[in-house]
Amino acid sequence: MATLATDGTLRTLASELAEKLQAAYDPSPGIGLTGGQPLRDAFGAFGRDAALAGVPLEDTMAASVDSLQALFVRVGGASSDPTTIRAAGISLAAASRAFLAAIADQPSAQTEYLVPSHLAxxxxxxxxxxxxxxxxxxxxxxxxxxxxxxxxxxSDACAVFLFDEATDSLALCAAVGLNPASVGAVTIRSGQGITGRAAADGCSIAAPDAHAHEAFVNHHGIGDNVYTSQVSVPMLLRGPTRLVGVLNILTIARRSFDEDEMQFFQTVAGELAISIENARRYSWTDDSLRRKVTELGTLQRVSRIVASTLDLASVLRLITEQAVELIHAEAAAVFRLPLAPHPGAPSNAYVPIVEHRTGPVRELIDPAQRDRVVEEVLRSGTACAGDIAFVDGPSRLFCLPLNSARENLGALCFRLRVGTELSQDELGLLQAFSDSAALAIENAQLYQ
Structure with a gap:
């Protein structure tokens, strides 16, 4: 428990922390919490100074939480938001590490990572x-x-996206330091964002200031907003050259990457490409090949059914019915943005509306939680997933964009059992179906 003296010191230190955070983060609407290095620096200094001033660890961490809550209120943050969760983890870890390092009389500042020598x-x-x-x-x-x-x-985070040639898309298949719920749920188009650009061009991209890069796209559901620097390295098989996926390396602190580092990352990506290919071949059993043929046959059939009419209402109904059948989902729905915001809402507030639904209706505890997932898909043009709370229990929501060559036509969302993990084949299957669905919607709209 803090004494009167340390209590006054703690208030002073907390005030200084608030000033640093206010200077580092813009509270303008839509900006949000971007970049994690200011958090690490500010909370690290706060933890060190609190320890040197004799403030107990419990009080230091309690004040850190209060400062975080005030920051999230100011710039926007929610307990279900992956960026908010990651930012809180970075901040509290920095404060506690610096506190303990100061107590042990060890330097708390992190030294910049040096690329290992050739032997290392x-x-x-x-x-x-x-x-x-x-x-x-x-x-x-x-x-x-x-x-x-x-x-x-x-690095502070690492991710592997695997490429699906049939849909020209990349699926997030493994990650550390990112939102765990996004693994097996997020797909991006080749050419989209830094990752997609590296895949499309077959060339590595090093972005010390990733958010300022011309190809940067904010994938909110992944939880990568707190990272400053990014390297995306295509994993290629040679002879002939074939794309296996993309290896992403991210850091909170700004980091420039020299030629030696990039060659090291490319060597790592090349080794991973071979290992991934071997693992894929190992999994190609007779059963898996038969299942793949069955899935492709199902895709062809449901795509043909969806394209069998030019009546828009019928097209939307067929899309949701066939979507449920495709992966045995609890329910499926097509969401679209209204042409104008709801009465009484801000002029820039467009809440997604359900155009058509198939499956039982369940009551949501907080409809805004579902809407945030759908809005992210409509905004970013990439797939996203999240666990949603219903009155009778939670379910998993998986949404894909319905993109035509000219515009975003909406989002196709599936309600799945909690804990459902989609394989790369299933992700590719759904991506291909959403492409067929988008084409059917566009044709129906043109006919009308």
Whole structure:
């Protein structure tokens, strides 16, 4: 418990922390919390100074939480928002580490990561290779690999997107340091964002200031807003060159990447491409091949049904009916934005509306929670997922954009059981179906 003296000191330190946060983050609507380095610096200094002033750890952490809550109220933040959750983790970790380091009379400042020497790089590659080849089960192999890559490259987050040639899309299949709920739920188009650009061009992209990069797209559901620097490296197989996916490396602190570092990252990506291909071949059993053929046959059939009419209402009904059948979802719905905001709402507030739904209706505890997921898909043009609270229990919501060549036509959303994880094949199947659905909607609109 703080004494009167330390209580006054704590208030002074908390006031200084608030000033730093106010200077670092713009409260303008729509800006949100961008970049995690100011949080790490401010809360690290706060934790160190509190420890040196004799403030107990419990009071230091309580004041940190109060400061975070005040910041989130000012710039916008919600407990269900992946960026908010990640920002809170970064802040509280920085404060506690700096506090304990000061108590132990150790330097608390983090030293900039130095790329390992050639010998250390060989050791790092050995660790990555061992992680990538120790398990031929693709999902488990990727989960281990991203952790090892993050550690050996000195990064704060690492992600692997796998490429699906049939839909020209990338699926987030493994990540550390990002929103866990986005793994197996997020897909992006080739060419979209820094990751998609690296995939489309077949060239690595190093962005010390990722948010300022011309290709940057804010994928809110992934939880990468707090990271400053990003490297996206395509994982390629040679002879002939074929894209396997993209390896992403992210850091909170701004970090420039020299030629030696980029060559090291490319070597890592090349090794991963071979390991991923081997794991994929290992999984190609007779049963999986038969299942793939069945899925493609189902896709062809449901796509033909959806395209069988030019009446828009019928098209929307067929899309949701066939969507439920495709992956045995609890329900499916097509959401679109209204042409004008609801009466009494701000002029820029467009709440998604259900154009058509198939499946039982369940009462939402907070409709805005669902709307945020749908709005993110409509805004970013990428798939997104989240657990949604209903009165009778939670369910998982998975939404894909309905994109035509000219515009975003809406979002196709599936209600799934909690804990449902979609495989890369299923993600590709849904992406292909959403493309067919978007084309059917566009044709019906043109006919009208």
């Amino acid at each position: 790089r060989l050791a790092a590659l050995y660790r990555i290779n061992r992680a990538a080849t120790a398990n031929l089960k693709l999902t488990e192999m990727l989960e281990t690999t991203v952790q090892v890559v993050a550690e050996t490259t000195g």
